[in-house]
Amino acid sequence: MSGTASPQQKKLLIGLLAVAVLAVGGFAAWRLTSGDSGDDDKVTPETSSVTQLPTEDPSPAPSPTATPRCEGPDTSLQNAPETSLLPDCGEPVVTHDEQKKSGLGLGCGGTYPVILYKTTTSGAKTSICGTDATGEKFRMVTQERGGPVLDMAASYDSQRDAFVARKDGTSYSVLAYNGSLVVTKNGQSTTQTSDNDWISLDNESDDL
DSSP states (O other): OOOSOOHHHHHHHHHHHHHHHHHHHHHHHHHHHTTOOSGGGSOOOOOOOOOOOOOOOOOOOOOOOOOOSSBOTTOOOTTOOSSSOOOBTTOOOBOHHHHHHHOOOTTOBTTBOEEEEEEEOSSEEEEEEESSTTOSSEEEEEEETTSOEEEEEEEEETTTTEEEEEETTEEEEEETTTOOEEEEETTEEEEEOOTTOEEETTTOOOOO
């Protein structure tokens, strides 16, 4: 037998080779005409979604308790200033000009802004007004029921534990230990009790 390929086998090999060439060429042409501009190589970044955790509202800070400006039946003295007693509500604190014009009132003020002591007795209201909390210099302001406000220079009687003032021949004494007001006129004294409605800057208490 001869090892030379027959003419039919040669035609078959040539046909297979031609098909392979056409296939490669067709694939290349398809790649060139498919409109591939290289965009396939670009990686579209994925949109990352961050889940927002619900934030808790911080607890509101407690609002500070307002400092009282005057003392009334329902006033809490918890945040009251320690450098002066509070004036009674309705008793204005006078300015320097008002003090020069008409004197101090029961709310003190002016050059005597510190209320060192105050008492309400059966017939009057009285305040001891100091230049500062030391009590070294003070005045007495008293107003009998239905009467005018009296602003008087005063002193302290240590033997009686009393604040003492005089005006127009009448003596006024506030007994510091119980808040009573002793009024002496024409040699006769009357005592108005306080019914424990008094307070001192020293002890800030009206209880005996």
